[in-house]
Amino acid sequence: MNEEKEPKIIGFLCNWCSYAGADLAGTSRIQQPPNVRVIRVMCSSRIKPELVLKAFKNGADGVLVAGCHPGDCHYMDGNYYTRRRFVILKKFLEYVGIDPRRFRVEWVSASEGMKFKEVVEGMTNELKDLGKFELQ
Amino acid sequence: MSDIEKNLRAEAKKLLEEKKVDYVIGYEESNGKVSPCFIDNAKDVEKLVFNPGCVHNLSVYLLEADAENKVGIVAKGCDSRAIIELIKQNQVIRDNVFILGISCDGVKDLLGKDYDKCKNCKYPVPLIYDVLLGEKKEGKEEDYSDVEEIESMSLEERKKFWNKQFEKCIKCHACRNICPLCYCEECALDDKNWVSKSHKFPEIWMSHLIRALHTAGRCVSCGECERACPVNIPLRKLYRKIGKDVKELFDYEAGVNAEDVPPLVAFDLDKDKEKIKQN
Numbered sequence: 001m002n003e004e005k006e007p008k009i010i011g012f013l014c015n016w017c018s019y020a021g022a023d024l025a026g027t028s029r030i031q032q033p034p035n036v037r038v039i040r041v042m043c044s045s046r047i048k049p050e051l052v053l054k055a056f057k058n059g060a061d062g063v064l065v066a067g068c069h070p071g072d073c074h075y076m077d078g079n080y081y082t083r084r085r086f087v088i089l090k091k092f093l094e095y096v097g098i099d100p101r102r103f104r105v106e107w108v109s110a111s112e113g114m115k116f117k118e119v120v121e122g123m124t125n126e127l128k129d130l131g132k133f134e135l136q
Numbered sequence: 137m138s139d140i141e142k143n144l145r146a147e148a149k150k151l152l153e154e155k156k157v158d159y160v161i162g163y164e165e166s167n168g169k170v171s172p173c174f175i176d177n178a179k180d181v182e183k184l185v186f187n188p189g190c191v192h193n194l195s196v197y198l199l200e201a202d203a204e205n206k207v208g209i210v211a212k213g214c215d216s217r218a219i220i221e222l223i224k225q226n227q228v229i230r231d232n233v234f235i236l237g238i239s240c241d242g243v244k245d246l247l248g249k250d251y252d253k254c255k256n257c258k259y260p261v262p263l264i265y266d267v268l269l270g271e272k273k274e275g276k277e278e279d280y281s282d283v284e285e286i287e288s289m290s291l292e293e294r295k296k297f298w299n300k301q302f303e304k305c306i307k308c309h310a311c312r313n314i315c316p317l318c319y320c321e322e323c324a325l326d327d328k329n330w331v332s333k334s335h336k337f338p339e340i341w342m343s344h345l346i347r348a349l350h351t352a353g354r355c356v357s358c359g360e361c362e363r364a365c366p367v368n369i370p371l372r373k374l375y376r377k378i379g380k381d382v383k384e385l386f387d388y389e390a391g392v393n394a395e396d397v398p399p400l401v402a403f404d405l406d407k408d409k410e411k412i413k414q415n
Contacts (some may be wrong), residue, residue, distance in 0.1 A: 049349040050330050057338045070409065080403035087412045088352055088381055088400070095287065095377045096345065097295025126397045136299055 007061040007127035011036040012051065013076035014044045016074035017109045018066035032117040033124040036064065038111045043067070045078035053102065054128040061133040062102045062123055066116075079107075098107075101126050102133060138186070140238060140269045144210065145181045147236055151208050152178040157234050160208035161191040161197050169246075172197065180190050186210070191243040191251060193358045195219045196316040198228050206232050212240040213275075214253060216262035217356040217391025220315040223264075224394050225354070227319050237265025239273060241383060250283070253359040263392060280380050282373050298374075299337070302344050304367040307335040311361035311371055317354045324350065344374070352378045353399040356391040357360060385411055 013019040019040050025032060041047060044067025055063045065086060073079045086105045094100045108118050148160045162184045164173035170189035174197075175181060194209055195218040201207050211219060216237060222228040230315070239261045242254035256279035261272050286294060312318045312325060324330050324346050331343045357379060361371040382388050386399040387407075 006304065050324060050346055053342055053345050053349075054330065057342050057401075077403065080405070080408065081400065083408060083412055084386065084403060085400055087385060088378060089349065091381050092348065092378055094291070096298045096374075097291050097293075099291060135341055 005128075007035055007038045007124060007130075007132075008059065008129065009064055009086045009123060010055040010060045011038045011064040011066065012041055012044070012047050013038055013108075014067040014074075014079075015040055015042050017068035017072065018044075018106075018116070020110035021108040021112045021116045024110065025116045026113075028101075030113055030114050030117045032120050035124045035127075036120050043073070043075055043078040044082040045075075045085075047082070048083065049086075052089060056098070056133065057135070059133075061130075062104070064104050064106065064119070064123060066106045066108045066119070067081045069109055072078075072109060098133075099130055101130060141184070141186050143269045144186055144236060145184050146239070147269070148175065148184055148208060149178050149181045151234060152176070152181065157206045157208040159186075159205075160210070160236075160238075162186075163192070163194075163195045163208040165189070184210075186238060188242065188244040189246075191219055191245070191363065193314075193316055193360045195222060196314060196360070198222060198233060199316070199319050201232070203229070203232075206234070208234040208236060210236045210238060211262050211265065212238055212243070213257065213259040213262050214356065214358045216264050217259065218358055219391075220264050220394050221317055221354055221356055222319070223390040223392075224396070224398065225317075225319075229396075235262065235265045235267075237262030237268045239268065239270030251359060251363070253357060255279075264394070274308075280376065283377050283380050286373060286377075298330065299341070301369045302340050303337070304369055305335060305340050305344070306367060307333070307340065307343065308366060310364040311369075312382075314360045314364040315351070316360070317351060317356070318347075318360070320350075348374050348378060351375050353382050353386075353388065354390055355379055363375075 043060055044065060047065055052063050067079045067082055070079055090100055090103055093103055104123055108116050151157045159174050159176035160173055163170050165185045172192050172194055193215045195215050217392050221273045223230050242250055244250055256276050258275040258278055260275050325343050331339050356374045357372060357376055382399050388399040
């Protein structure tokens, strides 16, 4: 794998659904691009916008936030806040000139190993087309 | 002397004499320049003025009042929205402030030009007040053309535009310090885990974006940040984008109704499902 050309994706995955989903993808031996660096968080609503900005600042080409499907949150209503928070962030990033495809919010449940693979694959391919992320 | 000014002095005098408030925050004029002033003696009320130079949003000084202080404050329409927001966020106790609301005709800078915020002012009459001075009047239509102008640029152009603006920043933090809604005792901008003290890229990009996102659903577009900025970064255009999105998506406007729940700590199951398409 050519390190220079491969996009780096920081994935914030919620402990209860998306992390388990990613785990399932692994234990089921589903082939997927190795571009996501996973950070496990207890809930997708734990992620503040600063964390996403910091990922970009420190050289991530894309950021993925994944949590339980709305209605399935382990903490009842955490991801309803996530949904509101990140729709604002996404529109705002677009406003300051960052391609919206570089930031994704996805709902992946613990049984959706296949969906996780599709998300990662889709995002990696998109980022390959977009090229390296440069702030300036 | 205008009627408003005369009534303002009379009201302030009454408040101080009856000891309803400990002090009144208002405007004074010296050497042709208007500045905020604090009056705690009924004899000094003659200092109070109100004219088109009174641009300052005085609500920021409410944050410095002690919990037991009762404060009288002069507020224009835009300032009153900040006060509502402060009450909503439990920073100010409603019973501790006496609001001298002023129906405003717009304020002007030192060259006599209208401020941007006055060109499309939706609420010239304060939305919350104990006494209203001046006539009630209609506000103008909401106008987001400044934001739309930037939205119509291409991604590359927008990036260039904002980076050029951010590059000017000397990180004096005036925008934060003058903002009435920036009341956090520990600010993320002082935390070196988020941003270092450098005023170069990418730190400067980071600090502006953090501040913008922290004002989401709170910013009342009073324009004080833009006025205080020594290098003229169009901050209001930056923050108003979020205001616009919040209005469109959650049907919420900051500082209009003290009963509303702030949009990012609330959710509406049916509407959110319909309106928010993530990708």
